[in-house]
Amino acid sequence: MSKKNEVTGVDEELTVEELRALIPQLQQLTDKYKRAERIQKALLDISELASTVSHLSNLYPAIHEIIGDFMNADNFYVAFYDKSEDTINFAYFVDEYDEQTVKQVPAEKAKGGVTGYILKSGNNLVFRKNEVDSLFAKIGIKAMGEMPEHLMGVPLKRGKQTIGAMVVQTYDPKVVYTPEDLEVFSFVSQHIVTTVDRVKRSELTERTIRERTRQLREINDDLQEEILERQKVESLQQALFEISELAANLEGDMNAFYSQLHDILARLISAPNCYIAKLDESGKRLEFPYFSDTKSDSVESRRLGLGLTELVLRKGQAELVNPARVLSLAETGELDVTTAQDILKKSTTWLGSPLVVDGEIEGVIAIQSYGTQANYSNKDLELLKFVSHHIASAMERKKRTKAIQKYNQELEERVKNRTEELDNANQVLKKQIEERKEIELKLIHDAHHDSLTDLPNRAMFNSRLELAIASKQRRADNMYAVLFIDLDRFKLINDTLGHHAGDEFLIEVSKRIAHCIRGHDLLARLGGDEFVVLLDNFEDSADVEEVAARIIDAISKPFSLDGKEMYSGASIGIAHVQSHYRAADEVLRDADAAMYQAKTSGRGNYVMFDQSMRERLLEEMEMEAELRKTMRSSEFGQFVQPILSLSDQTPLYHEFYLRWEHPQMGAIAREQFRQVAEHSGLTLDLDMYQLKRACEILKSTQDENMQKLAVNVSITHLLQASLVNKIIDVIEDSGVSPSKIVFEFDENDLNRRSQFILPAIKKLKRAGVTLVLDNFGSGLASLSYLFSYPFDYIKIDHRFIKSLPRSQRNLKLIQSIMLISEHLHFDVIADGITSQSQLDALSNIGCRFGQGKLIASSTYLETTDQDLLAFSN
Template identity: 35%
Template sequence: MYNNLDEQALNADDQLVTSDTILEELNTLRSLVPEVELLSDKYQNLNRLQEALFTIAELSGRNLELTEFYRGLHHIIANLLYAENFYIGLKNDKGELRIAYLADRYDEGKHLAVSHQQLEMGMTGYLMRRQEPVLASRDQYQELIEQGELMQLGSSPSYILGVPMMSNDNCMGVVVVQSYDDGKGYDTQDMQVLEFVAHHLAQSIERAHYRDSLEKRVSQRTGELTRANSELQKEVQERLRSEQLQRTLFDISEMAHEAVNMDDFYAALHQVIAKLIICENFYVAILDSDGETLLFPYRADQFDPTPKPRTLGRGMTEYLMARAHGLLLKQSDIQALEQAKAIDKSGTPAHSWLGVPLKDGNNVIGVIVLQSYDSNHQYSQSDLELITFVSRHVSSALIRKQAHEKLENQVRLRTRELESEITERRRIERQLKHDASHDSLTGLPNRIVFLQRLRDAFNRADNYRHYDFAVLFLDLDRFKLVNDSLGHMSGDELLKKASSRIRRCLRGRDLIARLGGDEFAILLEPMKSEEDAIGLAQRISTSFDQPFFVNGERIFTGSSIGIALGNDRYDEPEELLRDADAAMYRAKAQGRRRYVLFDASMHEEATHALKLENELRIAIDRNQFEVYYQPILCSKEGKPAAIEALVRWRHPTDGLVMPGRFIELATEIGFIKEIDWYVLNRACYQLAEWRQNHPELADLSVTVNLASQHFSQSNLPEQIANVLEVTGLPANALRVEITEHALLDDQEMVQTVLSQLSELGVQLLMDDFGTGYSSLSYLHRFPINGVKIDRSFITNMRGQEEHMAIVKTVKALADNLKLKLVAEGIEDQETQDLLIEMGCDYLQGFHIQRPVNRRVTLEWLLENSRD
């Protein structure tokens, strides 16, 4: 019984051991599953790679065109990884990169326009340089671009994978795939696959290229051998004939080259041809230079003598020349021509006649003729061909002889012409050198010469102690008025006479130059003291006291002179000239006909002017201007009839700047037109608003000043019409003030512009009337509606009788011409009463109201418009 129990226990233990073992083995097997799956994947990948390699090898053996071969490679790679966008880049024999194949969703065909230099900077060149695979996302790709590693040439990919194609440690190209879908990327396994395939692709592409190159070379060589064989056959056929003619042609060529005496040449030619064919009877005929006479410089004949020169007729020679090609005739052929009256019968009849023309291009200049009087000898077609060939060499000799004689004549003529040309060229060179360094109008040295001489003076001052010199900058006073009134020809004549007068005031070594316009510069060197420069300025100024006589007119003009002394504070000649110029402007500002010696304060003023110019340019860009208004009263009603728009500059640090400080500068730097348009727009807009909102101002007008530059533009009326249309202001509510200077520039254009403005309804007023020399002559020529008496006459009319007389004269003139009269500059009640009593139409001045901003202007207008 115990034995049975023990056996049962033993069996139970065996069963327990077996279950544990099975579980352990199962767990072991489960842990091996990933490894088995990995091995399976590797096997499948290796199987795919092996199939791809077989396919590549099979593709290489098909003898496909390279394009078809690359397309097949693309298909193979597409079976291994995502390769919708794929390209192959290769390096040619010159080391230049090219895209051999491209398939791309976005960039298809664009590679044709990409140069090999661009490819060197792109992904292709980057892979070639690294010779290592590149796997990059869009961010990594952009980082490479930003780091300057490569340049983007096509569309930006989401992922890009590229590997070099290596062959014997040499990178022959690249294979690149890219994805534009964020969900389709590449990993290291794809990179290993593409790298593996690329290695075998390199060998296959190399074989394909070698096969393609070999086929081309074989085809090319076959063609070359075929052509060579054909040419060799022709050469063999021609060789016998060439050997026969070689010596003869050499002799002819030698004679043609060395021919000096043509009679000897013709005789020698006859002997050479006689070695080839029988030519006992031989002659040469030449057409004379007149084109109408036939000459016979050589003839050897059994029966007939050498003919004398004759006018072209109907001989056999002329017949041959008319046909202009070789002729081979029998006696019967010649008789038929005689019977047909094509030729005249002359000389001993020949049994066989051979003739060829001598030509210069397409023109026949003569003939060579062989005749046989023996019926047993007839010339053949091969004889004709031979003599035709020989005739070309004879023609060359004749042409060379004629050309030689002509050339000798031309050389003699050309030699004389060249001698004349050389003389003229030297004269022109001297003139060009002079013109390059001198002013064409006055003959004075120009700025270039002046600055060079001034630089030399600087150098002498550096080398020698107490070497003093000075620069005088001179400008003619009121020269523009002469130009505008008498014309530019008179202005040029005045400049020439003025330059001569200035030159007479100089010493021997002093230099005067014309810098441009009416500006002259004088270099005074050496000098003892500044008194020398002052004395020269005084002499020049005194010389201008006498009038100039120009085209029958007596012209008085003065000179404004600036003086700058050379000293150690100047480094460059231009600086000294600049300061002399600044001093001249100071002299002109002090009343003209003066001279001023430059000092440090002028430099400060120039610096301030430059600062002001820069600030003014900024003010125009930032619109720092404001419009102020000054009322104009109607003298009869005592109520405001108009307002004048005046500009002010709201300077960010200096506050309100008056126009006297910047208008002239704005005109000089070319910005006055922008300021004028700003004022015109703002004034029209403001008045239109007031007229609409305040019935008592419905008849109010606005006066705007426009610079003279506006009136030389044909589109000015159109621009003003646009402003009026946009702002809604009627044209008759706008008054445009013009100066006499505006009427002088281009009178025909100004006439047209003013007429169009008048037709538009705009009122035109002449400003500052009475200050010019020709104001009266313009009143009846231009459509002026009124004149504005200059304030200088109004301000002083009560204290100076001549000013009162001028005001009365202008009033009478305005009445006669039916013009409105505006008096500006009224500063007291007595002057205002006098003008009202005189019958002046409109009144303006500080006594009535100063220019104020728009708010104060509106208050004043409303208060003074009430009944």
């Protein structure tokens, strides 16, 4: 061996000593090359694993074996961090002291150990057993499991992300991991991640391919099964079509019909033997119109027994009978023993299904096979059951075809006879149609006319009035007017003579009004005693007034009802149709307002509507709203005026009444706001208000002279028993004795409804209320009240007192009433005493009680907040 001289540059031979000195270096170099070769081989093997190993379960043992070739790796494990689950999965674990059974642990639990440190820090970890305490304290981990003599762990990284750890460890004190081992171990770990990813992808791809192959195989099997089912369905449809065609086209021999049915059925089910059994007309025997069997030529008709056919007839459903079922049927008595033995002997499998027509079982179709080669299944049973319905229908159609032919012959004859009958019926029908048309016309007439008077009704009148308004809007010179007619005393006639007389009265009124108008004018009845007239094409308003005057004159003449002579009258409101009207109701409203004005002004006349009436109506509506507001806020003035003894001036009782002083309207007369209350339906509320206030005053007053208060009450309270009870309840609830309450009823109210209120008057009397007949002498037939009603006092109307002493006639009248009072046990009160001469005249005739400004003025009562609260409660 030679070496180059560094001075001369000439190769020189080495001496033996020099060669011996070079041996360790050469040996070290040789070991280094061998180690590099092993590493290169290990990397090559790891790279080949990616293409040769298809499952991770085979990959990790192979990696273990490769690492064991160049270092001690008896104890080796690989762990990966699953971020989605936050767990550490031990993909491979081999340890001679620790048998790893848990493949997965929470990352939180493992973070304090060796594996957790490597995953968290991404650093290598190498330590000896004697370094554990100081090192673990330094890096903040703790010992888990048996401590090895030497451990070496490296992170598994994908790029810069640590995804796992690979660890080797030894429990042999003689084994030491060198820095070269750590370098090789770290180098190998970088390639292992790539290999694991490749194997995972390969494994996933293989698993996906297997799953897809399985799915495709299942889909193919399903398609094959569907193809078979479709073929079966097509065969079944074809068979059903042929059965239908057979029933429609085959004529003549029924045996040929049954034979062809057998052929069609045999294509669907193995049916070498087939028969059709039907019940005879008695339903007690079986007949066999068709029988085809390989072991028998024919079968005789027989009585019903315990055969297979009868089994289907009894249960009403398809049956599958095989040798396995025969014994149980025989044991339960469903099948004859002889039949059961025959089935067992021949190994017969039998299918039977009922032939159902119109919900009734008429027979059975059956197929059977002998021997063990052909056994029927439930699918065959279902198929026979399905086909049997169509066979039954085909048989029934065949049967009915013959019946139809016979029926058609009979029908031709019947049609001929029926045609003649229809001709006659047609004549009757034409007559009925004519009668129906007359009925329809009558219904239309009835819908637009009043049933009593046969006059047009409200609907028809409104329709004609709407046309008149439209005509007026198109041509202003067209003249139309509406007369609203209200009759007097209609209710009195109804109540005294009965509804029949009332109907006669309305019919007579309608005739009289009709004679007062022209032929093209329209007269209608709105209901009750209200009539309206639409006047068309008149020249001026004088013509309208003339018609109204004629109507009033005609109705004022006497009526003969039930043999009695009765009088009535009419109040008429007139409204001219103007261009500003938009609806019929507006015209009727104004005509009604004019009629009301006519009644208010004295009845028996007519009033032409003008704008001032509208203004008065609006004023009354405004006053109604203010009245409601005043009642809610209790802003009335409260006054009392005593009724005194004329001899010693002691009070008999005090009359309580309200005054209304409106901030804008000023003082409103009591008659005026009571009239507004009556028109707006507030009379009952106003009376109840006064009664409650009177009860509050009686309960709170300290005045010994004011122990009884009188309240003016509308007769309306006496028309219903519930209202009378309500009055009594209000008095009792207030805590005031009824004996302290006085009710004054106006005679004019009694005149209108006297026949209805006597029971109510008596009920108030029994309750202890004092009763006064107010304004006596102002109405009609006043003396009848003195005898019929239990009044405690009669208050003479102030107009009689006003005429004293100059009217001796009125003075005599008062004396007569006083004389009657002695016999009927009531007292007389003179109302409206305003002068000394009146008082003297009354005293001279012995009148005991009186009321008026002369003897006592009205007293105003203060209203406190406490009073208002008490009333509102």
